Amino acid sequence: MKTDGTGAGKDRPPLSTDDAGRMDRFAMASARVPFRVKVGVVWVFIFLFLGFFFSAAGFDTNWMLDQFGYIAGGLQYTLIIAFGGIVLAILLALLGALGRLSRNPVAYGITGFYTSFFRGTPLIVQMFLIYLALPQIGKGLVEQYTWLPPGIRNATILQGAVAGTLALGLNYGAYMTEIFRAGIQSVGHGQAEAADAIGMTYRQKTRRIVLPQAFRVIIPPTGNEFIAMMKDTALVSFLGTTGSTIEVFRRSQLVGKRYFKNLEAYIVAAALYWILTVIFSYFQGRLEKRLSKGYVRGAATPAAKPTTIRTTAGGLGGGAGTIEIPGPLEGGAGLSPEEAAERAARAAQEAAGPGHVPGKEHA
């Protein structure tokens, strides 16, 4: 249906800015402002609101600024523990997911127990078990079975940060096993069948066909887990800290207790964790965009307008004509205009029959 730009259709009376009510005028004006700017305004108002409550509470902001440097010094340890944990978690999740999907009873049984136990017990309990119970087991084993090397006892006595990272990795690995399993299962069964058909081994199929496609589904929830893990590193401080590895939460706790300003200290810690999360979410968004280039329409370039290709002699029915390709192809990937043109040219050639070269005029 043709429109003349004022929103009037064939059967509606024409709208003019004088006739339109205030609501419509506002709607038209606001439609010109980009969405992001509007969201930004909402955030500014939220922060103003929070700032009002903040100042009403009478916090000692000077003290908070003074201590910010010291508390922020713990960021490196928070990140080290979080990275250590997520690497371990990813490794365990990968093995766990493959185990959950396997028909081998040993693999299935072990991974099933692993996910059940580490999802079923609280993280802080797991940390204390690794930190306190493990040395007791080591001590008992070495004392009972004297043929065991005594080094085992020392090996079970882990430092607080190490025990914490290990517990984080094991715990999050169990949750991420389900994420990885869902990702692997989301890859169409036809892909695995095709891989089998051309003779790939299980390893080749998993590593080259299934996993690369599964990553697209796995990355967003995994990023989520990493963000959560950055906060859970705070629990490590409950095991005990040696002077050199005090992370953000413990630092805020210590200065808060020293100066009897607990609330201010915790607010500084909260702000730091929030900043970390925002930074990481940004990078996660970029990674997701990059990975979804072949899947999401318009991810490469916007191709919203219908693409009209003129062909010379050889159109359907033998004469010159136009072939119109409607916007983004139905049910498929977004094509750039160049690709659409290519496709249209190929379609024209087929339609014209063999022996015809598009673009060349016949007498």
Add this chain to the structure above:
Amino acid sequence: MRSKRVGPALVVIFALALVATACSGGHRLDAVITSVTTAQGWIDAGNDAKIAGDPVFYEPLGVAFDKGSTLDDTSLVEAASGIVVGMHQDGTLSQMSQKWFGTDLSVGPEGAIPSDITPPATPVCDSVDAAAGDLLAKVCSDGKITVSTDPAYPPQSSLNETTGEYEGFDIDVATEIANRLGVSVDWIAPAWDTIIAGGWNGRWDMSVGSMTVTKDRAEVLDFTPAYYFTPAVVVVRADDNSVKDLSTDLDGKKIGVCGGCTYDYFLQKTLEIPGYTFNFVIDDAKISTYDTDTTALQDLEV
């Protein structure tokens, strides 16, 4: 027709009930029991609290060692005990107490410091036989002793964030004991529950953490004679005048204490310190436990 109204009505009633239970109560605590040093530090920091009445009890605080340690700790405990007695006799502990608390808390009741222990010749490690193979020999041959502390406890122990060093009364005492032994100090800050439970697994050798010598703890830890004595006091909000007689006014009230501390046992009436008897004046207190005293004091303010 009716079912359309009942559903939302039930949701609204449920939500209101939830809000009512969550918001009821007003003040979470009526009082906190803690040591006089922590209470005074809290009040001096400008908080809205005051000490009500006389101290409810006195407690001796000793240096602790792990009974279950693989290496025998007897000689180390002996040496440390002798050093502590020596520090009492030559006035070091009085001096340190004046410096950190503004008052001499190292003087206890009659006979609290055993008179039959003689201070050893310092530095102790000079006369230690390395071949003895026990904890003292290991500490001397390593040249350092690992000491646990809880830096959330000014003025006994806190972390100076500008220097990155721990400082406090406990820190000074531990450093002096290490000096008289002839070794240096390595610090570690574990959770309080892991310290009082024993079973340190050799992660640290000595605890100088204002730990009260109770009967239960003496089963898993070896203690030296007390290095100082603190009174435990009741802290209330500055505008709260309802607590005058400690034996009656606190009965049934909401009292906050640090979990696993002597104040907790005092309220539960299970506190047992060898050589002391207590008058458990507070009955039926509604006890709330916290990870440290300062968290409890913070909650009192709310």
